[in-house]
Amino acid sequence: MATHAAMPGRRTPRAHARPRRRTTLAWALPLVLGVIYGFYAAFIRRDGGPSTGGQVLLGLVSGAALAALCFALGRIQRSLPLALRAVAYGALTASAIGFLVSLTDTSVLRSAGLGLAVGAGVLVVTFYTLYSRET
Template sequence: MATHAATPARQRAGAGSRTRRHSALAWAIPVTLGAAYGLYASFILRNNGASGGRQFWYGLIGAVVLAVLCFALGRIQHTMLPLVRAVAYGALTAAAIGLLVGLTDSSVLRSSALGLAVGLGMFITTFYIFYTHEQT
């Protein structure tokens, strides 16, 4: 005599079994952030001189790198704990700001300190947001 019902077998998700579509904001926000970052980086490198190829390529590469990192972080953020997610956002922000400050011919200590301060502010803000909106 069976005392329990048979449990249905779970199907394992294969590599291509689940397609995930990206919304328009999933790529529009990283592209916008990257474009603004690249334009500002190339503007800082200009130093009241003529525009050149060096600042164009630096701005373009900076924009692409930041956009790719933001997009990748946006894709994997839901698999992270709130603390790890906040650390990732803080580290990305600190690196980006530190690099921009370093382009202004300031010292390494100043660019590191300002990047760390802004990154710490981003960490505190995002940790508060992620922790208070956590789904249990």
């Protein structure tokens, strides 16, 4: 009876996976997006009047939150499957746009609807871009 011969294993030690270095762009892009987002959130809330401490605090907190979420998504995006990566980008964009629209004192349905519409568009474009680069 014939049996399969076992393939000889590698005798050389394998190189361990080195941790990825964080490039300047990996932290600079979320930081810039957070600053712009924070300024815009504070500007929307200002409504033409003088700036107050509450508006500045709103801008700082919302900008820091978006920067942290963008940085976290940038760190884990390579480990996500293609479709889930597109969903993550769409969800982040939808929540960011929905929050900005809610600052304009419109209805909840309008801010949720506009956030979902923009998020769906980002999802489709991101999925198409990632899928076309993969193949």
